[in-house]
Amino acid sequence: MKTSMKKLSVLLLGMALLSGVAFAENVSEADKKWLTVVEKMVSEGKKEVSTSSEVRVTLVKNWAVEKGLAAEVTKTEQGFKVSFSKGLAKN
Numbered sequence: 001m002k003t004s005m006k007k008l009s010v011l012l013l014g015m016a017l018l019s020g021v022a023f024a025e026n027v028s029e030a031d032k033k034w035l036t037v038v039e040k041m042v043s044e045g046k047k048e049v050s051t052s053s054e055v056r057v058t059l060v061k062n063w064a065v066e067k068g069l070a071a072e073v074t075k076t077e078q079g080f081k082v083s084f085s086k087g088l089a090k091n
Contacts, residue, residue, distance in 0.1 A: 026055075027055070027059060028055075031053070031055060031056055031059055034051070034056055034059075035056075035059055035060060035063060038060055038063070039063070042067075042069075042084055047083060047084050047085070048081055048082065048083045048084070049081075049082050049084075050076070050078065050079060050080065050081050050082070051079055051080055051082070052078060052079030052080070053079070053080075054080070057073055057080050057082060060082055061073065061082070064082075064084060068086070069084045069085065069086060070084065070085045070086070071083070071084055072085070
């Protein structure tokens with residue numbers, strides 16, 4: 001069972017990284033700057049960010065996986081709320 005879980009984890013991580021690389025080519029400079037701000041906010045202890053952009057949601061979810069964070073996305077009236085936590089990364 002442990003071996004199959006490890007294989008599954010490696011496969012999922014590989015798929016997430018490949019989708020991140022493919023997605024990164026379509027990211028605007030504004031989205032890259034936004035992600036830089038999010039990185040700083042999370043490093044300072046903030047656990048939630050909001051955005052109205054689905055592109056940014058995908059971008060921040062991929063970033064969270066790379067950092068070993070779980071990113072839970074909630075749809076709001078204004079857009080999306082992304083909550084971060086340590087632990088098993090969900091994409």
